[in-house]
Amino acid sequence: MAERSFKKEVEQLRIGAGETFRGEGILAITKALLENGVGYVGGYQGAPISHLMDVLADAEDLMAELGIRFEANASEAAAAAMLAASVHYPIRGAVTFKSTVGTNVASDALANLASGGVTGGALVIVGEDYGEGSSIMQERSHAFAMKSQIWLLDPRPNLPSITDAVRHGFALSEASNTPVMLQVRIRCCHVHGAFEARDNVPPPLTVRDALSNPRRDTNRIVLPPASFAHEKEKVEKRWPAAVRYITEHGLNEHFGPDRGRVGIILQGGMYNGVIRALQRLGLADVYGDSAVPLYCLNVTYPLVDDEILGFCADKDAVLIVEEGQPDHIEQSLRAILHKAGATTKVAGKDVLPMAGEYTGQVMLDGVEAFLTRHASDILPDRARAPNRPGPVPDLSEVVPGRPPGFCTGCPERPIFAAMKLVEEETGPHQVSADIGCHLFSIMPPFEIGGTTMGYGLGPASNAAFDGGGDKRPISILGDGGFWHNGLSSSIGNAVFNKSDGVTIVVDNHYSAATGGQDILSSRAQNDTKSTQHPIAQALKGVGVGWVRQIDRTYDVKRMRDTLKEALTTDHEGPKVIVASSECMLNRQRREKPLLSKAISEGRRVARPKFGVDEEVCTGDHACMRLSGCPSLTLKMPDDPLRDDPVAHIDQSCVGCGNCGEVADAAVLCPSFYQADLVHNPRPFETRMARWQRRAIDWLQARRASRRLAREAVR
Numbered sequence: 001m002a003e004r005s006f007k008k009e010v011e012q013l014r015i016g017a018g019e020t021f022r023g024e025g026i027l028a029i030t031k032a033l034l035e036n037g038v039g040y041v042g043g044y045q046g047a048p049i050s051h052l053m054d055v056l057a058d059a060e061d062l063m064a065e066l067g068i069r070f071e072a073n074a075s076e077a078a079a080a081a082m083l084a085a086s087v088h089y090p091i092r093g094a095v096t097f098k099s100t101v102g103t104n105v106a107s108d109a110l111a112n113l114a115s116g117g118v119t120g121g122a123l124v125i126v127g128e129d130y131g132e133g134s135s136i137m138q139e140r141s142h143a144f145a146m147k148s149q150i151w152l153l154d155p156r157p158n159l160p161s162i163t164d165a166v167r168h169g170f171a172l173s174e175a176s177n178t179p180v181m182l183q184v185r186i187r188c189c190h191v192h193g194a195f196e197a198r199d200n201v202p203p204p205l206t207v208r209d210a211l212s213n214p215r216r217d218t219n220r221i222v223l224p225p226a227s228f229a230h231e232k233e234k235v236e237k238r239w240p241a242a243v244r245y246i247t248e249h250g251l252n253e254h255f256g257p258d259r260g261r262v263g264i265i266l267q268g269g270m271y272n273g274v275i276r277a278l279q280r281l282g283l284a285d286v287y288g289d290s291a292v293p294l295y296c297l298n299v300t301y302p303l304v305d306d307e308i309l310g311f312c313a314d315k316d317a318v319l320i321v322e323e324g325q326p327d328h329i330e331q332s333l334r335a336i337l338h339k340a341g342a343t344t345k346v347a348g349k350d351v352l353p354m355a356g357e358y359t360g361q362v363m364l365d366g367v368e369a370f371l372t373r374h375a376s377d378i379l380p381d382r383a384r385a386p387n388r389p390g391p392v393p394d395l396s397e398v399v400p401g402r403p404p405g406f407c408t409g410c411p412e413r414p415i416f417a418a419m420k421l422v423e424e425e426t427g428p429h430q431v432s433a434d435i436g437c438h439l440f441s442i443m444p445p446f447e448i449g450g451t452t453m454g455y456g457l458g459p460a461s462n463a464a465f466d467g468g469g470d471k472r473p474i475s476i477l478g479d480g481g482f483w484h485n486g487l488s489s490s491i492g493n494a495v496f497n498k499s500d501g502v503t504i505v506v507d508n509h510y511s512a513a514t515g516g517q518d519i520l521s522s523r524a525q526n527d528t529k530s531t532q533h534p535i536a537q538a539l540k541g542v543g544v545g546w547v548r549q550i551d552r553t554y555d556v557k558r559m560r561d562t563l564k565e566a567l568t569t570d571h572e573g574p575k576v577i578v579a580s581s582e583c584m585l586n587r588q589r590r591e592k593p594l595l596s597k598a599i600s601e602g603r604r605v606a607r608p609k610f611g612v613d614e615e616v617c618t619g620d621h622a623c624m625r626l627s628g629c630p631s632l633t634l635k636m637p638d639d640p641l642r643d644d645p646v647a648h649i650d651q652s653c654v655g656c657g658n659c660g661e662v663a664d665a666a667v668l669c670p671s672f673y674q675a676d677l678v679h680n681p682r683p684f685e686t687r688m689a690r691w692q693r694r695a696i697d698w699l700q701a702r703r704a705s706r707r708l709a710r711e712a713v714r
């Protein structure tokens with residue numbers, strides 16, 4: 001079950017011409033695909049387009065009605081390869097994944113696709129995970145577009161521009177026989193707005209029709225001598241055709257006055273930030289009317305030389321607003337101007353930072369610095385001679401860091417608690433990690449795992465250490481990574497190379513970190529996908545001889561003992577433990593509505609809750625060093641003679657039992673207790689509870705009175 005259900009929102013995807021579509025960027029993209037006769041759609045989830053995959057999955061019925069094939073592909077490579085259908089057939093196809101990591105994975109297929117070229121429009125919607133909300137290494141997709149000659153669209157972040165980009169993307173792809181990347185940043189995916197809808201258009205040729213009339217054209221396949229012809233065709237035919245389409249259809253936009261001494265050239269995706277900076281400088285109004293000429297690149301690759309030269313012709317200086325590095329566009333811009341002998345000065349990475357997101361403040365500072373240098377007369381007085389407030393204090397000095405950690409009740413926490421317990425006996429191990437929630441084990445309190453090389457590559461990144469030694473290396477792999485790429489690149493690799501290492505497959509039943517999508521080994525029943533394929537079976541299938549399946553990761557003692565066995569067994573070859581328990585976030589999403597319903601219907605529901613007896617807790621916090629659960633926190637005890645905080649479990653506890661198990665396995669302390677919270681108790685339970693309460697009150701009163709008496713004697 002995915003993080004968010006879009007079942008309600010996708011109903012809007014049925015509306016037609018004359019109606020207004022309202023919603024989020026990702027929904028607008030989906031609607032635009034349907035309006036433009038897409039024949040098949042695929043992708044792999046990942047921030048910030050995870051929800052686009054969820055929308056598509058929820059719209060699968062509607063797509064089937066229109067004759068559109070949808071796949072939730074096994075990886076970005078599989079998604080990109082799916083676009084092969086548009087090479088020989090005039091069928092429009094779209095796939096989506098996160099970038100740059102997904103584009104890295106897809107790059108083999110993308111390069112082949114771009115070489116042969118396409119007949120039907122091929123759209124690659126990349127979610128650019130760059131900037132302050134990002135979860136990955138900071139790189140740009142731009143280089144992929146340039147290296148494979150794939151056109152790159154970067155529309156202004158508003159719904160009409162995004163939907164135009166989808167429409168033009170397909171047409172541009174067909175006009176130039178080249179795949180097109182549509183780049184959407186985090187905010188673009190989630191921007192809300194409206195656009196005038198069109199009717200949905202079933203694909204003129206469906207993939208089903210194509211199956212009945214197979215086609216092939218040797219000239220479009222990447223094999224010599226065709227591959228040499230492709231390269232020539234790219235520069236001689238496809239590039240000029242693209243430039244023609246972009247110019248004739250006005251894909252890049254101009255705003256503000258026709259002429260001016262200075263101007264700003266910007267990536268479409270930067271438009272909202274630039275216009276806001278101009279507003280704050282008093283040079284644009286709330287409708288976006290700018291006093292500075294703007295040339296907005298909704299297509300950032302290829303650049304159109306003539307448009308650039310035209311824009312720069314009357315200008316002393318232009319600012320290029322291009323987020324991230326390398327500064328591909330700025331370098332091209334300088335080359336274009338230099339070749340033409342133009343004297344326009346170019347500002348860019350001198351007033352704006354080379355690295356990092358162009359946030360509101362960064363953009364304001366950069367645009368202001370550019371204008372101060374090149375056209376200070378157009379700036380309002382308060383910008384030219386400002387009363388600047390004092391410097392903002394460096395918050396990183398005073399605000400504690402907030403490293404990402406496991407959720408309350410996460411089934412992965414006990415796995416790493418068990419690893420910590422083993423390390424107590426054996427000392428630290430070489431540990432490699434993978435992509436997924438389990439990566440948070442790198443952070444306190446566990447501080448396990450020293451690498452993350454890519455999705456499904458955890459065990460592969462321990463390969464150098466896998467040849468035997470005094471201590472076995474340990475690698476971690478999630479179930480998402482296992483099916484994405486891990487089965488072959490990590491597990492097959494280890495079997496083939498007779499690895500001596502230990503691998504823990506952290507199986508939480510979903511691709512949890514990307515939003516809880518189902519995968520092959522998910523235990524859920526899925527109407528459109530085939531699930532319930534055990535990881536352990538796949539491991540044995542590729543030749544792993546030592547496999548242990550643990551079906552309750554909260555059993556810390558069993559986890560610890562199994563790991564110890566893996567580290568000491570005489571078995572030759574890779575040793576793999578599959579540690580399986582359902583993602584608690586997904587489980588809560590699944591169970592909470594059922595529980596609420598049961599409670600409101602008057603049925604008896606018991607929910608386990610855990611607590612810490614504050615009289616027993618010594619306040620040494622050893623339990624926390626093996627947990628990090630957000631519900632396990634600190635509290636000042638009521639006792640005035642104790643001035644150290646004790647452990648405390650707050651109301652967010654979901655009763656997973658991890659703290660008790662860890663306290664038990666680590667022989668920590670007996671202060672944890674479990675209490676069942678009973679909704680709609682039976683009459684006899686209420687009576688029992690009342691009697692128990694009375695008995696406890698009586699015993700407590702007696703103890704209190706004796707204690708007082710003893711203290712009085714002493």
Ligand SMILES: O=C(O)C(=O)Cc1c[nH]c2ccccc12
Nearest residue numbers: 045046047101102135435455514
């Ligand atoms: O959703 C995210 O933030 C991820 O990093 C997950 C992910 C999806 N596809 C990938 C390909 C390579 C590395 C990570 C991912």
